[in-house]
Amino acid sequence: MKKNARETAFALILTLVFLAAAGFIISRHEIWRDEAQAWLLAKESRTLDDLALRIKFDGHQALWYWGLFVVSRFTSSPAAMQILHLLIAAAAVFLFARFAPFPRAARILFAFSYYAFYEYGVISRNYGIGVLTLFFFCAVWKQRRRSLLLPALALLLMAQTNSTMVIPAVAFAIVSTGEAFFLRKEGRPRFLVFAAVVVLIGLGIGLYQSLPDQSSIYAKSIDVEVQPHKAYFIYRMIGKAFLALPDPGLHFWGKSILNRYASAPVTTPLLSGLILLFALVAMLDRPRALAFGVMAGGALCVFYYAAYLGYMRHHGALFIVFLAAMWVAAEEKAVPWGGAFLRGVARWGRKAAPAVVTGLLAIQTAGTAIAAAYEVQLPFSQGKRTAAYIEEYGLKDHVLVGDVPYAMSTVSAYLGRPIYLPRLERWATYTPWIEEVHRNTGMTEIMAAAERLSRETGKEYLLVLAYPLGEGSLRTRRLRPVAVFGGAIVEDEYFYLYQRDKRGVRS
Numbered sequence: 001m002k003k004n005a006r007e008t009a010f011a012l013i014l015t016l017v018f019l020a021a022a023g024f025i026i027s028r029h030e031i032w033r034d035e036a037q038a039w040l041l042a043k044e045s046r047t048l049d050d051l052a053l054r055i056k057f058d059g060h061q062a063l064w065y066w067g068l069f070v071v072s073r074f075t076s077s078p079a080a081m082q083i084l085h086l087l088i089a090a091a092a093v094f095l096f097a098r099f100a101p102f103p104r105a106a107r108i109l110f111a112f113s114y115y116a117f118y119e120y121g122v123i124s125r126n127y128g129i130g131v132l133t134l135f136f137f138c139a140v141w142k143q144r145r146r147s148l149l150l151p152a153l154a155l156l157l158m159a160q161t162n163s164t165m166v167i168p169a170v171a172f173a174i175v176s177t178g179e180a181f182f183l184r185k186e187g188r189p190r191f192l193v194f195a196a197v198v199v200l201i202g203l204g205i206g207l208y209q210s211l212p213d214q215s216s217i218y219a220k221s222i223d224v225e226v227q228p229h230k231a232y233f234i235y236r237m238i239g240k241a242f243l244a245l246p247d248p249g250l251h252f253w254g255k256s257i258l259n260r261y262a263s264a265p266v267t268t269p270l271l272s273g274l275i276l277l278f279a280l281v282a283m284l285d286r287p288r289a290l291a292f293g294v295m296a297g298g299a300l301c302v303f304y305y306a307a308y309l310g311y312m313r314h315h316g317a318l319f320i321v322f323l324a325a326m327w328v329a330a331e332e333k334a335v336p337w338g339g340a341f342l343r344g345v346a347r348w349g350r351k352a353a354p355a356v357v358t359g360l361l362a363i364q365t366a367g368t369a370i371a372a373a374y375e376v377q378l379p380f381s382q383g384k385r386t387a388a389y390i391e392e393y394g395l396k397d398h399v400l401v402g403d404v405p406y407a408m409s410t411v412s413a414y415l416g417r418p419i420y421l422p423r424l425e426r427w428a429t430y431t432p433w434i435e436e437v438h439r440n441t442g443m444t445e446i447m448a449a450a451e452r453l454s455r456e457t458g459k460e461y462l463l464v465l466a467y468p469l470g471e472g473s474l475r476t477r478r479l480r481p482v483a484v485f486g487g488a489i490v491e492d493e494y495f496y497l498y499q500r501d502k503r504g505v506r507s
Contacts, residue, residue, distance in 0.1 A: 011098035011107075018093045018111045019086065022121045025375050026082050032381040032490045033406055033431075035124045036413035039081045040430035042068035057433045059212035059219075063133075063160035064126035078413050085124035092116065092132040099139040100323075101330035106358040110323075114244035114367035115316040122375065127313060130165035131320055133158040137172060138327045144176060148195035151176065155199045159206030164317035166206045167303060168324065171296035173199050175288050217433050222306045232269075234304050239271030241315035242322070244364045251491045252374055254311045278356060279322060281349035282329065285336060289329030296321045319360075326353055374489060381493040382485035383410025386464065389483055389497070390415060399461040401450040403441075406431045407466035407493055419464060422449040443469070447477055454500075463498040474498070 031039070037058070042065050045051035051069055055062055067088075071080045093116060097107045110116055120128040137154035144151050151172075158169040177196065212218040240256040247255040258264050258271075279297075283290040300318055304310055334350070336343050379385060390396050390411075402408040402419040405428070412419055412429035420427050423441040450461040462482070469479065480501035486494040 007098055010104065011094050014097045014108060014111055015090050015094040018117070018121075019090050021112070022086055022089065022117055025118075025122050025372050026086055028376050029082070029122050030380045030382070030384040030488075031078050031082070031124065031410060031413065032383070032493055033409045035081070036078065036383070036409040037430050038065060038124075038126070039068055039072070039078050040409055040413055041065060043072040043076060044429060045069060054432075055209070056213040057216040057218075059163075059210060059216065060126060061160045061162055061166070061206055061209045063157065064129050064162075067129070076416055081124050085128055086121070088132055089116070089121035089128045092120075092128065092135050095132070095135040095139050096323075100135075100327055102326075102357055103354050106354065106361055109358060109361035109365050112368050113361045113364035114246075114371065115319060115364065117368045118371045119313045119316055122371075123313070125313070126162045127164075127316070130158065130161035130317075133161055134165060134168060134320065134324055137169075138324050141328055142331055144179075148176070148180075152195035152198040152202075156202030159202045160209070163210045163303070163307075164300060164314060166203070166210060167299045167317075168292070168296040168321050169206065170203060171292050171299065173203065174295060175292045178291070179288060212433075215434050224306060230305060230309075234301050234309075235272055236268040237272075237304075237315055238301075238318060239268050239275055241312065241318050242275050242360055243271070243367075244312065244316065244319065245367045246312075246370050248370050248374075250374070250378065250487070251489060252370060253380075253489050254313070256312065278349070278352075279325070281345055282353045282356070283325060284342065284349060285334040285346040286329040286332045287335055288332055289325050292328065293321065293325035296325070323357070326357060329353075378487060378489055380489045381410050382488045382495050383407075383493060384414045386483075386485050386495040386497070387411050387414035389485070390462070390464075395462050395482075395497075397459065399450065399453045399457055399459050400464055401446065401453065401461055402464040402466075403446055404466045404492075407495075408464065410493060411464060411495065420449065420453060422446045425449075443473060443477065460500060463496075465496045465498065466492060466494065468496050469498065474501070 038060075041054045041058070042051060045054055048066070048069065051065055052062065055065055067084055068081055071084050074080070093111045096110050096116075100107055100110075102110075116131070120131050133154055137151055137158060140150040140154060155169045155173055159166050240258050243256075243258065245257040246252040247257040247260055249255075258268055261267070279293060280290070283293055297318060300321065304314070308314070330353070334346070336346075390400075396415060396417065400415075400417075400419045402411070402421055403423060405421045405423050408419045408421060408428075409430045418427040418429045421431075422445055424432070446463070450463060454461045463479070468484070469477075469481075474480065478501045479498045480503070482497035482499050484494075484496050488494055
């Protein structure tokens with residue numbers, strides 16, 4: 001069997017194993033509000049234009065939503081979204097396993113690393129499709145000298161996935177443009193002008209989509225205030241993002257185990273420094289890869305600083321960009337420069353790169369084991385169980401009144417019906433991220449809305465709350481607890497059901 005055929009067979013087998021393992025964990029994964037938000041936005045949109053208007057309040061690119069729009073024409077079950085996302089994650093695994101210039105051990109470990117398997121595999125968000133398009137670009141990078149059509153298409157798609165992928169798309173576009181500019185005219189690739197137009201259009205659309213509507217709560221000005229503590233936080237975050245080891249416990253998600261130890265203020269900045277130093281050394285004599293890594297990684301850090309600090313799932317883009325940079329570096333010819341010492345350092349970096357990448361992926365695989373263990377044992381969100389209870393006990397036709405608004409989307413997605421949200425004064429399934437979400441609405445207003453809707457419809461109301469009510473509040477408002485759903489991994493997706501207490505009311 002030829003080498004290409006062997007590599008293809010290896011990639012297919014690994015992808016099938018990934019599908020089986022990730023599919024099992026997904027079958028135990030209850031979607032949370034951000035997953036539900038995207039699904040409901042797409043499901044309730046009548047046309048793609050309608051979908052574009054709804055997305056503008058969330059400030060996301062459209063490619064993931066377009067996929068959900070198509071799938072939601074055939075089914076209303078959120079499980080369809082999870083299946084689609086699993087296939088996208090599997091495609092990214094296949095591309096990495098088949099084309100990434102890393103040892104087989106690294107490619108195997110990548111399939112089960114924390115970001116590839118859990119954050120961008122099990123949890124259905126628009127990050128997975130961003131990784132897929134980035135790896136698609138890396139896979140066709142070698143073709144740029146013959147034709148730029150496929151690399152241009154990859155960059156166009158990458159810019160339509162999420163904001164953290166627009167940044168590496170811009171960085172790769174700059175590197176490719178610079179490379180083409182310095183080539184002699186007869187050596188320039190075909191379709192250069194056409195590819196440049198395609199990339200510019202894609203980047204323009206992607207950047208435009210990242211700007212939310214002015215009435216959205218995300219339409220805030222960029223933070224350019226000098227805050228050394230914030231910059232230091234982002235610097236320390238680099239090491240935690242590369243290791244990606246969640247802190248074991250009920251609420252492990254988004255929390256690094258490195259924060260648990262008293263030595264963290266010393267170890268995390270040291271770890272970040274070592275990672276940055278190694279990345280520089282490993283690409284020291286690969287100017288294109290180095291330029292991409294510096295631009296993309298630096299711009300991501302600026303994005304975290306000025307626009308959105310984010311969580312581990314967002315910071316994972318730094319590690320994915322690092323892999324992409326190492327990928328293109330391995331396929332780039334070395335450019336010796338400097339003295340003997342620097343050339344020796346660069347050679348050491350090249351030789352050490354496969355072992356370092358493999359080691360980082362091995363550590364992240366341990367992070368996957370932690371996450372998967374809790375996923376199997378515990379609900380990620382209690383929205384699914386709450387919806388099942390409401391259906392099982394015949395409460396679905398009650399007047400459902402919910403608070404806090406953003407937490408209700410998970411229940412609505414599984415119920416397949418809207419919930420009245422007093423803070424927004426409307427029936428809704430997902431949360432429109434507008435300023436009125438944060439209006440000061442208390443239990444007095446919530447109860448008034450429930451009573452009014454009950455009178456208007458002639459039906460009993462059921463309060464679906466994301467927080468418990470005290471005994472005093474229950475007595476004062478003549479409510480009784482119906483059910484409590486706690487113990488979820490997402491700590492603010494516990495749900496509490498209350499009904500009118502008729503026991504103390506005389507007929």
